[in-house]
Amino acid sequence: MSGTDTVRHIDTGQEMTRFARGWHCLGLAESFRDGRPHGIDAFGTMLVVFADSDGQIHVLDGYCRHMGGNLAQGEIKGDQIACPFHDWRWGGGGRCTLVPYAKRTPRLARTRAWPTTEVNGQLLVWHDPEGSAPATELIPPTIEGFDEGRWSPWQWSSVLIEGAHCREIVDNVVDMAHFFYIHHAYPTYFKNVIDGHTASQFMESKPRPDYTPNPEKLWDGTYLRSEATYFGPAYMINWLHNDLGPDFTVEVALINCHYPVTHHSFMLQWGVAVREMPGLPADNAAKLAGAMNSSFGEGFLEDVEIWKNKSPIENPLLTEEDGPVYQLRRWYEQFYVDAADVTPDMTTRYEQEVDTTHAYELWQQEVDRNMAARKTGIR
Incomplete structure (x- = not known):
């Protein structure tokens, strides 16, 4: 056997040809209730989002079925979206309700209306290449206390990621080690549970003092307890318990969601x-949420630099500390095949806890070296 026969080659996989079946968040619902139509590039096409006079939000295909006018450049008239080209009026159900200059409206004048729901103050749209209606149990849950006003307003951000498929962000669910190298924390506990249409990550971690501006302010118990679950392929709720001092825990809800724009780009x-x-006080809670939004944003952008410059890889070479990457990808595959082709191994419950002991010991040595270098001014 020659030396080249033992080389591990990267399989970059096949080109994607469809978008995931499931609920996808388009943004904060109230941002679409401003009396204007909104164009959203998603799923390889363009959608138009608008609210009627009752505040009900509708999502239609964005191009008029008459002559292809861009409905997002039109205006809302009554409860319809009016095309800027010839003023054809389209109702939220997808039917053309009026052609102002014509004797009669064509009976077959219909466009696609996308199923929508609102959860946690956000607008979600259902996508399925087969055109199925979403089952109720697939709707992501409401965060406890949100509807009762027991949370600060959302501090919301978005960024277009180009040059990567959205599976890259989902892979992070099982990636224990990247939290140390990319996000400057080290996990002390890490477990995954994959079950049905959900994939969860349970983690406890501490901040890296060598990446903390004032490490002396960290108390021995400072750590983060995190429970993060993807409900379907694109919407994660992350419950975060931040222990900032003895008997002082800040409860945070982080929404991590995306929708595909093309097969090589997505809106995070x-x-x-x-x-x-x-x-x-409420204003302090809002400020704290804003600061955390910026912090998480910095972390996401660190991920982005990796995604934009890495190779797609279908055959990652793994160690036991890398977690259930293949099991997660098998779970994720269920959203990219016809419902009839979903197999039990895509949805059967699977649990795995990653032993962080060995990694933690080595990481602690690296942190100690960095802290010693910081004291002497040598990095």
């Missing part, structure tokens, strides 16, 4: 809300 969105707590 994230929002942060802080749960009300005694002694924390």
Whole structure:
């Protein structure tokens, strides 16, 4: 056997030909209730989002079925979106309700209306190449206390990621080690649970003092407890418990979501809300949520630099500390095949806890070296 026969080659996979079946968040619902139509590039096409006089939000295909006018450049008239080209009026259900200059409206004048729902103050749209209606149990859950106003307003951000498929961000669910190298924390506990249409990550971690501006302010118990679950292929709720001091825990909800624009780009969105707590005024909670939004945004952008410059890889070479990458990808595949082709191994419950002991010991040595170098001014 020659030396080249033992070389591990990267399989970059096949070109994607469809977008995931499932609920996708388009943004904060209230941002679409401003009396204007909004164009959204998603799923290889363009959507138009608008609210009717009752505040009900509708999503239609963005191009008029008459002559292809861009409905997002039109205006809302009554409860319809009016095309800027010839003023054809389209209702939220997808039917053309009026052609102002014509004796009669064509009976077959219909466009695609996308199923929508609102959860946690966000607008979600259902996508399925087979055109199925979404089952109720697939709708992501409401964060406890959100509808009762026990959370600060969302601090919301978005960024277009070009040159990468959205599976890259989903892979992070099982990637324990990247939290140390990319996000400057080290996990002390890490577990994944894959079950049905959900994939969860349970993690406890500490901040890296060698990447903390004032490490002396960290108390021994400072750490983060995190429970993050993808509900379907594109919408994650991350419950974060930040222990900032003895008997002082800040409860944070982080939404991590995305929708595909093309097969090589996606819109990444994230929002942060802080749960009300005694002694924390509402305006301070909003400021804290804003600061955390910026912090998480910095972390996401660190991921982005990796995604934009890495190779797609279908056959990653793994160690036991890398977590259930193949099992997660098998789970993720269920959203890219016809419903009839979903197999039990895509949805059967699977659990795996990654032993962080060995990695933690080595990481602690690296941190100690960096801290010693910082004291002597040598990095």
